[in-house]
Amino acid sequence: MASYGRGSFEGFDSYQGASGGRESGSDFGKLSQNISSNIQKITQNVAQIQRLVAQIGTPQDSEDVRQRVHQTTHYTNQLAKETNNYLKELAHLPMPHSPSEQRQWKMQKERFTDEFSNVLKTFQTAQRTAAEKERASVQRARAHSGINQSPFQDSYEQNDTMVAPGYSQTREVLQMEQDVDLDLLREREDAIKKLEKDITDVNTIFKDLGMLVHEQGEVLDSIEANIDNAQMSVQEGTTQLSKARDYQSKARRKKCCLLIIALVVLAVVAIIIAVSQKSRRKMCILLLILLVAVTIVALIIWGATR
Template identity: 35%
Template sequence: MSFDQLSSLESQPTTTRRQDDPQYSDDPEFQRLSKELMAKLFSLTGNISRLTNEIALLGTKRDTERVRERVHELLEESKDTFKDVGEGVKKIQSWEDVSPSQKYTQQKLAREFQNNLSEFQNVQRQALEKQRTSASAARTALDEQQSPSAEGGNPFGQQQSQEQLRLASQDEVDFQDSLIVEREAEIRNIEQGVTELNELFRDVAHIVNEQGEVLDTIANNVENTRTDTRGADLELRSAARYQRNARSKACCLLLILAVILTIIILAAVVG
């Protein structure tokens, strides 16, 4: 059986096989966990889509505090869900004594998790870039408001600047400063989330690569077995051919011996 045939066999659902055979009966706990992980991955796909739409509003005229709150909530919710799913995927990948259908489920979950996490990391980077740009612009504007430039010895200009300072509401300045501090805290939180998910991505990728090496070993063993089987078949055919030739030669020798023996007997009788 070729490796392609083995792969097609693995992709077949267990319902098409013998249900009374323990080798092909999936573990109920494995099924429950895999279905739960697939449901969470589906919800994460929706979160990524909503995040993409919300992040596109940052830095535009439609940018509001409510938009930023939704972005923050979706980022936190998705990050926690990805960490939960990642632990589940690692648990699934380390499941022992899996059937061919369970092996297919392992590969599918790992593939879906890596694809979704890669998309989410791109969204995280977009949000981080826009948050940094916004915080930097707000900090620059606040510094300019608190420290107006001097007018170069112009008394009128200095009086005007002082008047502007008096008109500026200290409460508004404090409020803007608190918003900037909050945004900077969100930036640090996003950066931390990016680091944590990068580690999780590497962990799952490492496990998948290890399993890939095992699958390559299995494929090589199957191919080697196939080659050895072909070689053994050729050797058996060659041996059978040699045996037939040997039998033919033995029959010829026996016939020659019989003729010689007959001649000797006839010569003895006649003599």
């Protein structure tokens, strides 16, 4: 059986290429695309791990099944680490100036964090189930072979004088089988230790995600404060504009009132003059002037109140 973690993983060459060819730039769009792609891969791998783990301890169980569990689990663990790094890069990108873009970035980050956290929980559950089944399998194999209680080699050495010559070949065959079983058990135990290490790595990623969510909460507060400030600025601008319009309207009304008062004074003076002169012609002229003046005032007031 090929040892888990030894050499390159068959069927996972695309991961190596994607990791090596990743640009160092922190562009939001590229990071978002990488995160989305990795979450999708992790989801697919977790489903495959669950199907393989379900076969452990059943008639469908085999060394090939366990090897595929180990390989897929380790590869998925590497994907999770990479995705975690992507999320950190995404969180530390300079925020755009537009409040609408800030809100869009914030929603995208939250969506990625939630999706990644959920798939990690499922992945960790599959990891623990695999480790538990592997441990139970090793314990049953050890109990069945009796390796823990009395190694075959010591038993055979103690009974060398009691074994008949005709059974020496049988003893050698049993010794070889015991050596093979012991190597297999040790290899399985090593695989279990690596599974447990991967579980620890996922726990570390969960801690990073917790810190990331906390930081995003602070950024969210800042974004909302900026949006509120922008809205307040708009409201203040609207209020100031309304006040300016009211001031202009009042100024126009004041001018109109002054003009009307002046015209009334002129009309009164004209009437007094006309009466004193007792001239109808002058009276008509003054009245005509008064009519024109009133008409002009009416037009001015109408224009001011539009």
